[in-house]
Structures are given as structure tokens and as C-alpha cells.
Amino acid sequence: RKEVEQDPGPFNVPEGATVAFNCTYSNSASQSFFWYRQDCRKEPKLLMSVYSSGNEDGRFTAQLNRASQYISLLIRDSKLSDSATYLCVVNGGNNRLAFGKGNQVVVIP
């Protein structure tokens, strides 16, 4: 099983709709979880950390399910500017982070 798995998509989302996707991780000892956003050919940027209690930042909501070892990201009221690849990132132990391949989101007018 890969350290971090994501369905690459693409997820084609009508503008204004809600989109959600999950990311599974294999290391049950992982303590830190993040979602990063990456625009085409640009550097990844932190979107949000994922806390045990879940957290929300505007239209974005992240959840953690330790029992099933997955984190999720939900985007409400999708904007054209949300089109990007969303990278799931989990600490893999030994001072390193493990990155998923990303969920590609395309918001359609």
C-alpha cells in the first residue's frame, strides 16, 4: 500500500457546486496532515492543516478519520479560481513528509 493515495481525477465541477475528495494514508502513527494547493507548474502552497477535530476555512472544510486512516477536503460554492491540484500531505516519520499525487479539480463555468 502506498504511503498516501489520492484519486487523481480530474474532478470536473460546475461553478457553484460542492466537491469533496479523500486521501488515504498507510502509516497509522502519522500525526500531522495537510492539504496543499498546486497550480499548474507552480510551487505547492499550504491550503490548510488538518486537525483531529476537523477544521474549516471559508469554503474549505477538512476532516480527519484516524480509524479509517483518511483525510478529506470539501470545497463549497466552487469558484473558477479553485481549479488546481490539491495535494494530500502526511508526515511519514523520520522527519519527512509524504505527498500524494494530488486531486485535480477543474471548475467549469
Next chain:
Amino acid sequence: EAQVTQNPRYLITVTGKKLTVTCSQNMNHEYMSWYRQDPGLGLRQIYYSMNVEVTDKGDVPEGYKVSRKEKRNFPLILESPSPNQTSLYFCASSPNPTLAGGGDTQYFGPGTRLTVL
């Protein structure tokens, strides 16, 4: 402005010609790291450094070297580049080395697109 810079941003070279990609951060971060990103493979860590003079291998260190003589700089060296090292490279830094792999934000440079012919 707080940032991570990389140079060059684009490089086309030939097999076997030694090259160095520089990375510099002005945030006084202790942790620095190099990644490569390839289609279908995602971001993979090459090397990382917890502090000055402390470096460790990541997932794909073969064919690369690094050094950390100063806190702000973390150059990536390809002694004898080969075509399979054609990739998009990112340098990143993070403030807290004990959390960097475990819980602290990483700030990425703009990337270096390397082509080895």
C-alpha cells in the same frame, strides 16, 4: 519579503555535465529540503537538512548531493546528470526542524525545470 529562491529556474544541459541548483531562504528556517516532481509520481523527497552541517537522504537520493554550510543556503548538486533526472525540482524550508517532518508548514521555492539531454 519572506521567500525561498531557486536558481536557475530553467536549465537544459547534457548528460555528464556537472550542475548545481541553488536554494536560498531568508526566513532563518532550520529545516530545508529538496523534492522532485514527475508526472504520475507526485513529489518525492531527495535530501533534507535539519540544520547547518546536518543532511539526510530522502526517498530518491541517488545521483544527487547536497551541502548545508550556512543556514540560508541548500544547494543541490548533480555530479553527472543523466536523462532520468529530467524533472521539476522544488526546494522547501520550514521553521521548526522537530516539527518539519511532523507538523510544520513547508514553504516552497518557485521550482527549477531541468532537462538533461
